[in-house]
Amino acid sequence: MPARHGRVVLMSSARSGHSYIFVIGGVMSAVGKGIATASIGKVLTARGLSVNLVKIDPYLNVDAGTMNPIEHGEVFVLDSGLETDQDMGNYERYLGRDLGPDDYMTSGMIYQSVITRERNLEYHGKCVEAIPHVRDEIVRRLKRAAEVSSSDISVVEIGGTVGDFQNALFIDAARVIHLEQPDNVVFVMVSYLPVPGTVGEMKTKPTQTAVRELNSYGVQPDIIIARSTHALDQKRKEKLSISCSVRPEHIISAPDVDSIYDVPLNFERDQLSDTLLRLLGIEAKQKADLAEWEEFAAHAHNGKGSVKIGIVGKYFDTGDFVLSDAYISVIEAIKFSAYRAGVKPEIEWLNAKKYESDPASIKELEACDGILVPGGFGETGIEGKIAAIRFAREHKIPYFGLCYGMQLMTVEFARNVAGLAGAHTTEIDPKTEHPIIAILPEQAEKLAKKNYGGTMRLGAYPCTLEKGTIAADSYKKGDISERHRHRYEVNPDYVEQLAKAGLVFSGRSPDGHLMEIAELPKSVHPFMLGTQFHPELRARPLTPHPLFSAFIKAAIEKRG
Numbered sequence: 158m159p160a161r162h163g164r165v166v167l168m169s170s171a172r173s174g175h176s177y178i179f180v181i182g183g184v185m186s187a188v189g190k191g192i193a194t195a196s197i198g199k200v201l202t203a204r205g206l207s208v209n210l211v212k213i214d215p216y217l218n219v220d221a222g223t224m225n226p227i228e229h230g231e232v233f234v235l236d237s238g239l240e241t242d243q244d245m246g247n248y249e250r251y252l253g254r255d256l257g258p259d260d261y262m263t264s265g266m267i268y269q270s271v272i273t274r275e276r277n278l279e280y281h282g283k284c285v286e287a288i289p290h291v292r293d294e295i296v297r298r299l300k301r302a303a304e305v306s307s308s309d310i311s312v313v314e315i316g317g318t319v320g321d322f323q324n325a326l327f328i329d330a331a332r333v334i335h336l337e338q339p340d341n342v343v344f345v346m347v348s349y350l351p352v353p354g355t356v357g358e359m360k361t362k363p364t365q366t367a368v369r370e371l372n373s374y375g376v377q378p379d380i381i382i383a384r385s386t387h388a389l390d391q392k393r394k395e396k397l398s399i400s401c402s403v404r405p406e407h408i409i410s411a412p413d414v415d416s417i418y419d420v421p422l423n424f425e426r427d428q429l430s431d432t433l434l435r436l437l438g439i440e441a442k443q444k445a446d447l448a449e450w451e452e453f454a455a456h457a458h459n460g461k462g463s464v465k466i467g468i469v470g471k472y473f474d475t476g477d478f479v480l481s482d483a484y485i486s487v488i489e490a491i492k493f494s495a496y497r498a499g500v501k502p503e504i505e506w507l508n509a510k511k512y513e514s515d516p517a518s519i520k521e522l523e524a525c526d527g528i529l530v531p532g533g534f535g536e537t538g539i540e541g542k543i544a545a546i547r548f549a550r551e552h553k554i555p556y557f558g559l560c561y562g563m564q565l566m567t568v569e570f571a572r573n574v575a576g577l578a579g580a581h582t583t584e585i586d587p588k589t590e591h592p593i594i595a596i597l598p599e600q601a602e603k604l605a606k607k608n609y610g611g612t613m614r615l616g617a618y619p620c621t622l623e624k625g626t627i628a629a630d631s632y633k634k635g636d637i638s639e640r641h642r643h644r645y646e647v648n649p650d651y652v653e654q655l656a657k658a659g660l661v662f663s664g665r666s667p668d669g670h671l672m673e674i675a676e677l678p679k680s681v682h683p684f685m686l687g688t689q690f691h692p693e694l695r696a697r698p699l700t701p702h703p704l705f706s707a708f709i710k711a712a713i714e715k716r717g
Contacts, residue, residue, distance in 0.1 A: 174341045175303045176310040176437045179331040181378070182318035183348025183367035188384045190347045191244035192417050194314040195251035197345070199421040199450070200430040201310060202252060205442030209306035210248040211260050211299065211313040212241065215323040219265040222613075230482035234642045234694055235261075238616025244314065246486050246694070251421070253697050259302040264323060267294050287326060295330035309439070319346070319371045328374045335376070343436045346371065346378040347411075350385040350393070359385060361396050368401040379436055380407045380429075388412045407432060416457035418698060422447060453698050456496035464712045465503045466491055467525035469545045471510060471538030487531050487559065490696035494706040498713060509541030522548050527555040527684075527712030530562030532642070532691060536585045543569045550677070555684035555711035557704070560643050563687025564594045567647055567655065567675055575658035577651075584645050593655075595648045614641045618666065618690070620673040626663035627686055628674045631707040637664075639673070639690035646689065647672035664688070684711035 180194045191212075198208045218224055221232045222240035233246040239258040249256055271294050275285045283290075303311045315327045335342040348364040368378060381403050383389045389410035398405040409427050414420060424430070425445050434441055468484065488504065495502040505525065512519045522528060528549045530542055542562075546569045549556035558566040564582055571580035571593045582594035617638045622629040629635065647655075649670060652662060659681065664674030677685040688704065696702035 174338050175300075175308075176341045176343075176439065177299070177303075177331070177334055177338075178310060178312045178343045178345060178433060178437075180312065180314045180345045180347060181328065181331075181371065181376075182315070183346045183371075183381075184318070184351075184363040185349055186316075186318055188347065188349045189411070189417075189420070190314060190316075191247050192420055193345075193347050193382050193384075193411070194244070194312055195247045196421040196424050197429070197433070198248065198312050199251045200425050200445060200447075201312070201433065203421075203425070203445040203447050203450075204430050204434065205446075206310055206439070207306070207308040208252070208310050208312060209260055209302060209308040210252065210256065211262070211302050211311055212244050212248070212316065213295075213313065213327050214242050214261075214263045214316045215321060215327065216263055217265045217268065218263055219269055220263065222615075226483040231485050232642070233486065234615055234640050234691065236617040236638075236640065240615065240642070242316070243482065243485050244316075246489075250489065250697055253699055257305060259298070259305045262295070262298050264326075267291055267298070267326075270294055288329070292326050292330050292333065295327060296333055299330065299334065310437070319367050319374075325374070328371070328376060332375050340438055343380065343433060344371075344376055344378045345380045345382060347382045347384060350383050350389065352386055359387060359389070359393055361393055361400065364397060365400045368403075378403060380409065380432065382409045382411050384411045386413050416454060418450070418454040418457055422451060422454060449699055453496065456499070457492070460496075460499060460501035462500045462713075462716075463503050464495060464498075464500050464709060464716055465505060465524065465526045466709075466712060467505045467507045467522060467528045469507045469509050469528060469530050469542055471508070471533065471535075471542075484531055486691075486693040486696070487529070490693040490702055490705045491529075491709070493696050493698055493701040494709040497701045497706060498709050500709075500713060502709075507545070509538035509545060512541035512544045513538065516544070519544055519548050522554065523552065525554060526716045527557065527708060529557045529708070530559065530565060532560035532562065534561070534584070539565065539585060543572075547573055550682060550685055553683055553715075555708060555715055556682075556686070557684070557708040558687030559693065560641075560689060560691055563675055563689050564645060564647070566685070566687040567660065568593050570658070570660050570675075571651065571655060575655055575660075577654075582645055591651070592648055593651050594645050596645050613644050614646075616640060618673075620664045620690070621667050621669075622674070623661070623663045623665075626661060626674075627676050627679065627684065627707060628663040628704070631703040633703070639688070639692060640694045641690045643689065647675070683715065684708060 182190050198210045201208045220240045221242050226232060231243040232240050233243050234240055236255050237258045241261045245261055271291055315324055317324050348367050350359050350361060350364055352359045394405045394408045397408050409429055491502050542565050546566050568580055568582060571577040577591040579589060580591035580593045581589040583592045583596060617640050620637050622635050661676050661678060662672045663676050665672060673689045675687050692702045692704045696705055
């Protein structure tokens with residue numbers, strides 16, 4: 158019977174109690190802790206186990222909805238409507254299934270819950286404090302997430318790093334669960350090992366310091382995932398092992414890779430799932446089944462050709478590192494469909510503001526095989542986006558509009574085809590003569606009171622498709638459900654007029670009142686389609702989204 162830190166761990170599939178794997182950051186954030194967490198979930202599910210992934214964010218926002226995506230990254234919306242961190246998107250993509258609201262928490266959620274209970278006298282006159290009450294609320298939520306998911310193992314990522322002051326309560330909550338179930342908890346530290354250019358040697362000291370910092374909380378890591386630009390050699394493994402009290406075989410080398418989808422495969426080559434299950438005393442139900450994933454990952458490296466997709470936005474002059482975070486689900490959805498089609502996507506970032514200051518520059522769109530306008534808010538660059546949409550329509554370049562991209566597609570059509578001069582969205586021009594896009598009536602009162610949090614149409618809503626349209630042919634069914642995040646809709650007063658001019662509303666809410674998909678017939682344009690919802694939130698590596706696949710197919714056909 159293998160021992161861990163002096164405790165006997167029984168190897169038995171009949172072992173009682175739910176298991177937890179806590180993933181904690183070491184030296185610095187943004188080195189792939191979320192991908193490591195998602196990959197752990199992937200390799201464990203490949204062993205036949207049921208896993209739920211939980212993201213803990215230490216900020217005081219109640220959800221991610223009010224945060225600037227340029228600073229924090231994409232807001233990922235769940236079916237429930239909860240606005241979450243972008244890591245939840247990675248979790249869903251790697252697991253290949255939907256996650257629920259219990260799988261996400263922020264400090265703001267925790268404190269809001271505790272304060273509400275205190276105001277309702279639910280603490281029966283006690284002095285309410287961070288320890289134990291806030292910490293115990295974290296423990297309660299973690300246990301509830303496990304119960305709701307009915308999973309075998311919860312893999313919990315604590316955002317940030319071990320040295321962050323705001324993480325103390327979350328690490329302490331993990332410590333408490335470990336005290337209650339010492340054989341059912343594993344701690345994984347994801348730490349970066351720098352290779353300074355002037356030194357030319359991988360340095361372990363920052364990770365040693367991070368482990369000692371974690372020890373000060375009363376927590377000892379069982380596994381270290383060593384992130385670096387290079388693979389970890391045996392000498393560094395041994396050095397970390399002695400300094401950090403972690404077995405050499407429990408130190409996993411995680412060098413930079415070309416594709417994040419290689420990470421689960423690399424972990425499994427290092428037998429990470431075996432190590433985790435051995436430490437937890439769980440007998441795997443099967444050998445790792447990653448055949449489909451291996452086939453998908455191979456497409457990230459192999460392609461018979463390429464397709465050039467221009468993404469037109471307004472934030473693209475702030476640095477490439479921002480773009481991948483702000484539009485990560487869109488980028489990945491393009492990749493999934495392109496890989497399935499056997500090509501590699503070349504994504505070109507196109508600044509809509511440039512088309513306003515230099516109209517002639519819009520000719521660069523001729524080089525694109527497809528043009529996409531993603532979701533967004535505000536007036537910056539809006540006329541540049543509309544100009545790009547018009548160019549795509551008139552030059553028969555496949556176009557895909559997501560949320561705001563559909564709204565602006567409708568505005569462009571109204572102005573330049575339906576003859577409604579000055580048509581606009583009331584988000585930008587409240588006094589427009591033709592309010593083609595208008596705010597949801599039920600949200601107007603909230604906005605008037607400056608109550609911006611959670612005021613949008615959020616989460617999954619049903620949609621009925623019209624037969625014989627691009628949308629229906631792509632989905633191959635008549636009824637769908639997709640995730641939303643917006644305040645404005647196509648104004649029902651203009652639907653009939655737009656339809657007479659040739660715009661097809663191929664997807665509507667079941668009551669027919671809300672326009673969910675707009676498109677031009679194939680006889681008019683090879684692919685001109687926009688969705689009020691965000692299809693990218695449902696795209697998965699092994700199940701690409703049908704609308705993205707139809708868009709990529711049209712782009713490939715244009716490329717010839």
